[in-house]
Amino acid sequence: MNVLLDKKILDSQLTDWYFTNRDQLMAASNSVFNSFRPEAMECFRKMGIPDKSNENYKYTDVREVFLTPFNRYIEPRKILFSVEDLFRCDIPELDTELVLLVNGWFYENRPRLEVLPNGIIIGSMAEAARQYPHILEAHYSRYADFRKDALVALNTGFAQDGTFIYIPKGVGQDRTIQVVNILLSPEDLFVQHRNLVVIEDNAMARVVVCDHSLSAHHFLTNSVTEIFVGQNARLDYTKLQNEHNSSNQLSSSFVHQEKDSHAIFNTITLHGGMIRNNVYTRLNGPGAENHTLGLFLADRNQHVDSYTYVDHAAPGCTSRQNFKGILDEKATGAFTGRILVRPDAQKTLAYQANNNILLTSEARMNTKPQLEIYADDVKCSHGATVGQLDENAMFYLQTRGIAKREARLLLMGAFGHEILKQVPVEPLRDRLNDLVDKRLKGELSRCNSCPLQCQETC
Amino acid sequence: MLEIRNLKASIDGKEILKGINLTVNAGEVHAIMGPNGSGKSTLAAVLAGREVFEVTGGEVTYCGQDLLSMAPEIRAREGIFLGFQYPVEIPGVSMVNFMRTAVNEKRKYLGQPEMGAADFLKLMRDRKALVDLDTSLANRSVNEGFSGGEKKRNEIFQMAMLEPKLAILDETDSGLDIDALKTVANGVNRLKNKENAVIVITHYQRLLDYIVPDFVHVLFDGRIVRSGDKRLAFELEEKGYDWIREAN
Numbered sequence: 001m002n003v004l005l006d007k008k009i010l011d012s013q014l015t016d017w018y019f020t021n022r023d024q025l026m027a028a029s030n031s032v033f034n035s036f037r038p039e040a041m042e043c044f045r046k047m048g049i050p051d052k053s054n055e056n057y058k059y060t061d062v063r064e065v066f067l068t069p070f071n072r073y074i075e076p077r078k079i080l081f082s083v084e085d086l087f088r089c090d091i092p093e094l095d096t097e098l099v100l101l102v103n104g105w106f107y108e109n110r111p112r113l114e115v116l117p118n119g120i121i122i123g124s125m126a127e128a129a130r131q132y133p134h135i136l137e138a139h140y141s142r143y144a145d146f147r148k149d150a151l152v153a154l155n156t157g158f159a160q161d162g163t164f165i166y167i168p169k170g171v172g173q174d175r176t177i178q179v180v181n182i183l184l185s186p187e188d189l190f191v192q193h194r195n196l197v198v199i200e201d202n203a204m205a206r207v208v209v210c211d212h213s214l215s216a217h218h219f220l221t222n223s224v225t226e227i228f229v230g231q232n233a234r235l236d237y238t239k240l241q242n243e244h245n246s247s248n249q250l251s252s253s254f255v256h257q258e259k260d261s262h263a264i265f266n267t268i269t270l271h272g273g274m275i276r277n278n279v280y281t282r283l284n285g286p287g288a289e290n291h292t293l294g295l296f297l298a299d300r301n302q303h304v305d306s307y308t309y310v311d312h313a314a315p316g317c318t319s320r321q322n323f324k325g326i327l328d329e330k331a332t333g334a335f336t337g338r339i340l341v342r343p344d345a346q347k348t349l350a351y352q353a354n355n356n357i358l359l360t361s362e363a364r365m366n367t368k369p370q371l372e373i374y375a376d377d378v379k380c381s382h383g384a385t386v387g388q389l390d391e392n393a394m395f396y397l398q399t400r401g402i403a404k405r406e407a408r409l410l411l412m413g414a415f416g417h418e419i420l421k422q423v424p425v426e427p428l429r430d431r432l433n434d435l436v437d438k439r440l441k442g443e444l445s446r447c448n449s450c451p452l453q454c455q456e457t458c
Numbered sequence: 459m460l461e462i463r464n465l466k467a468s469i470d471g472k473e474i475l476k477g478i479n480l481t482v483n484a485g486e487v488h489a490i491m492g493p494n495g496s497g498k499s500t501l502a503a504v505l506a507g508r509e510v511f512e513v514t515g516g517e518v519t520y521c522g523q524d525l526l527s528m529a530p531e532i533r534a535r536e537g538i539f540l541g542f543q544y545p546v547e548i549p550g551v552s553m554v555n556f557m558r559t560a561v562n563e564k565r566k567y568l569g570q571p572e573m574g575a576a577d578f579l580k581l582m583r584d585r586k587a588l589v590d591l592d593t594s595l596a597n598r599s600v601n602e603g604f605s606g607g608e609k610k611r612n613e614i615f616q617m618a619m620l621e622p623k624l625a626i627l628d629e630t631d632s633g634l635d636i637d638a639l640k641t642v643a644n645g646v647n648r649l650k651n652k653e654n655a656v657i658v659i660t661h662y663q664r665l666l667d668y669i670v671p672d673f674v675h676v677l678f679d680g681r682i683v684r685s686g687d688k689r690l691a692f693e694l695e696e697k698g699y700d701w702i703r704e705a706n
Contacts, residue, residue: 396546396600399506400560400616401534401567410559414550414599 010066011048015041018157021074025158028075030129032136033159040146040156047150057276059334059366060305062151065248065274068218070190074160076105079184096178096208097122103185104193104221105161113164121166122177125194128164135166139198143226143254143282151250151278155224159194162223167203169230176425179209181221183247188218195223197237201230201258205237208428211272213243225253227263231285235263236424240432241277242270245300252278255292259285259314266423267306268432269296270439274303281310283317283345294323295419297439298331298363305334308352312345315375321352324419326412326440327363337382338370345375352382357389357415412440459484459521459655460505460624466515466680467504474500476680477516482624485652489666489691490659492677493699498659499543501677502628506540507533521623534560535567537623537654541613541630548600553612556600557582557619564620585618589645607638614645621649626657631665643668663695678702 018025018041026034049066050057079102099122100107106124113123113131121132129136146153163179183191199205213219229235235255243249249272255263267277281290296304310319325333335354356365369382389411397407416436423429460482467475474497482488492498504511505518507530518525525533548556561581562572573581586596589611601609610630617625627646631639646669650656658669666674666688674690675682678699683706684690694701 390546390548392546393548395508395530396542396548397556397560398530399534399540399542400556400620401531401564402559403531403563404529406559406563407531410551410556411548414548417550 010063011045014049014066014154015045017072025074025160029126029160030133030136032129032133032140036141036146036156040153043147044150044153044157047153049150049154056149056307056336058336058368059332060274060276060303062250062276065220065250068188068220070218070220071185071187072190073103074158076103076161077185079103096176099123099163099177099179101161101163101179101181101193103183103189104181104191104223106163107182118171118173119168120171120173121164123164125162125164125196126160128166128196132166135198136196139196139226139228141226143228143256143280144224144252149252149278151222152224152252155192155194155222155252158192159224162193162195162225164195165197165205165207167199167205167233169200170202171200172204173206176206176208176428179207181209181211181223183213183217183219183221183243184215185217185219186215189220191219191221191223193221193223195225197225197227197235199227199229199233199235202232203230204234206425207235207237208425209237209239211239211241211243211249213247216244217246219243219247220250221248222250223252225251227253227255229255229257229261229263229288231258232260233258234261235265237263237265238423238425238428238432239265239267240270241267241272241275242435243272245271245273245302247272248274250276253280255279255281255290257281257283257285257288257290260287261285262289264291264293264422264424266291266293266419267295268420268436269294269298269304270435272302272304276305276307278307279309281308281319283310283312283314283319286314286316288314289318290320291422292319292321293419293422295416295436296325296333297328297416297436298325298333299328300331301329302331303333304331305336307336307338309338310340310350312339312341312348312350312375315345316347317345318349319351321354322419323354324415325356325365326359326415327356327365328359330360330362332364334366334368335384336368336370339372339380339382341373341375341378341380343374346377348375348378348380350378350380354384355415356386357412358386359388409437409440413437460525461519462516463518464516465501465504465513465518467500467511467513469500469511473514474511474680475504478677478680478682480675480682482655482657484623484655486673487650487656487658487669487671489669489671489674489688490657490677490682491661491663491674491691491694493702494661496677497680498677499628502540502626502657502659505533505626506530506538531563532567534620535564539617539620539622539625541610541617541625541627543629543632545601545604545609545613547602547604549602551600553596553598553600554582557616560616561619581619585615588618588648589614590641591615606633607635610634610638610642611645614642618645618649623654624657625649625654626659628659629661630658631660631662639665640668663691666691676702678706
């Protein structure tokens with residue numbers, strides 16, 4: 001189905017699309033998904049895709065990216081390609097459980113749902129809803145509130161497939177789970193995948209997500225990922241965004257943490273068109289610790305907007321946010337970091353830092369902290385900078401024989417390093433450092449660039 | 459080696475150097491002394507190529523070439539080294555990465571092959587020992603969290619790595635206790651030979667007990683107002699800078 005959307009009637013067109021396909025959607029999906037659809041679409045109809053008058057979307061015209069006449073499917077198209085031809089993992093020593101999504105649908109390079117020997121379950125969301133409805137009933141749509149964000153509502157209205165990861169109680173994981181989201185299509189495409197990661201008490205998950213576009217079409221992704229981190233459980237999540245500049249991405253992640261849990265959520269953005277990343281964190285049990293990090297490198301007309309919302313709902317929790325951006329040419333960016341400390345969340349520690357480098361006078365960055373603190377015994381701090389490379393450091397490097405260009409690269413690499421050094425998997429960290437260096441040198445083409453080292457196809 | 463003729467430089471329209479003349483030959487140690495604000499650090503910065511200073515007159519010839527037309531990094535690769543009064547902290551750039559880049563950029567420029575990892579690490583070890591620089595410092599980011607003394611020793615360490623023909627040490631003695639001062643001076647002395655030269659910029663005579671100069675120059679109000687041998691330094695120490703002020 002290919003419809004030209006009009007900005008004025010965008011919302012009703014998307015709502016109509018739902019009603020036209022509702023029966024087919026319902027018939028194809030499990031009741032867990034279906035039970036939320038009507039209310040989600042009702043919320044969507046009321047809110048509509050946000051424009052800049054929405055305080056949370058002040059710096060990004062999300063409606064604009066919907067206007068391409070995308071094809072939208074409510075069942076997967078057959079996209080034939082050979083995984084072996086496309087991929088060769090070149091992270092040395094990184095032996096991963098690989099899950100592929102192609103255009104938002106689980107790709108059957110492995111069983112649709114697999115139970116590993118230690119009880120870990122990995123595979124397709126649609127299949128998980130069929131085989132393990134009780135897990136989905138307990139977690140699906142519990143953390144991503146569609147009443148508050150139209151993009152989440154739209155995703156919930158149409159959700160059918162995505163990645164499902166389940167780590168049972170007390171299970172640690174020997175292999176990193178690597179999710180690769182591939183966009184590959186002979187036509188412009190709108191994609192909405194829905195993902196769920198459940199880490200039960202005392203368990204641990206290490207997840208790497210790579211987003212790639214492998215054909216030169218316009219893409220729009222509106223994805224939602226819910227992550228439950230149980231008591232004393234641990235999450236290490238690294239998201240690498242590396243799509244071409246006609247690929248726009250709206251990504252909403254919800255991290256729900258129970259007592260004494262620990263989570264690192266790190267988003268590295270190398271390439272893409274318009275990117276909006278929402279990361280919501282709820283610290284729901286005492287003693288939980290969260291690190292939400294981000295690094296983006298933008299040039300040309302790219303736009304990268306990061307929005308974070310950390311909800312301190314329990315006492316004695318710690319949150320540290322650290323976001324950095326390097327903007328070249330005419331790139332624009334935004335950071336909005338919201339921290340909510342609820343009245344009984346005493347002994348909260350909440351930190352937020354946003355530092356940015358503008359390499360040209362045309363690049364623009366907006367940064368906005370929003371702190372709402374209702375408890376009195378807390379430590380909260382925030383700081384933001386937008387500046388240029390340090391001239392004194394540049395000169396110091398030059399006096400040691402390092403040319404200006406090389407000196408700039410060293411300083412930019414060093415700037416990004418603070419975020420990258422928190423990637424917990426060493427081979428991946430090395431690889432990311434290398435990718436960021438290449439990206440800064442302008443040597444990174446849009447396709448042959450992921451940890452999987454895709455062969456050139458576009 | 460270095461021939462400075464009537465060098466004038468200004469910043470934001472204010473003239474700091476008002477006609478400097480100085481000749482430095484291979485094998486020589488020159489000390490430049492003078493009161494605060496006389497232009498000592500400006501002279502060092504101009505020779506190293508700092509762009510905020512505008513050269514408004516004169517010329518500088520270095521090894522037969524026009525120094526002022528060279529970019530700072532070319533000057534460095536040609537063998538000029540500036541030891542900073544205030545070494546810059548560069549978080550995120552490791553000392554190893556920094557020095558490897560610097561050494562190899564110079565080698566590339568001179569048409570030499572890049573230094574292999576093993577040879578490079580051996581060189582690092584040797585030169586660290588020269589200035590008593592702690593091994594753990596070399597694994598940290600450039601100057602980040604270094605004490606004042608460590609920063610100065612790190613400057614001499616870098617000098618030892620890069621083996622300059624002409625080293626300009628800008629108040630390397632400031633902020634050092636006597637032990638650190640000896641270590642730094644000892645490093646400089648061991649690097650000294652007949653082929654290279656050193657310009658030591660200092661406020662006090664103290665350093666010159668350890669790095670013995672062949673020539674001492676007094677800089678005052680942007681000009682060299684007196685030159686002599688090391689006895690001039692003692693005279694200055696005795697009479698103070700007022701002696702110079704009154705004479706000019």
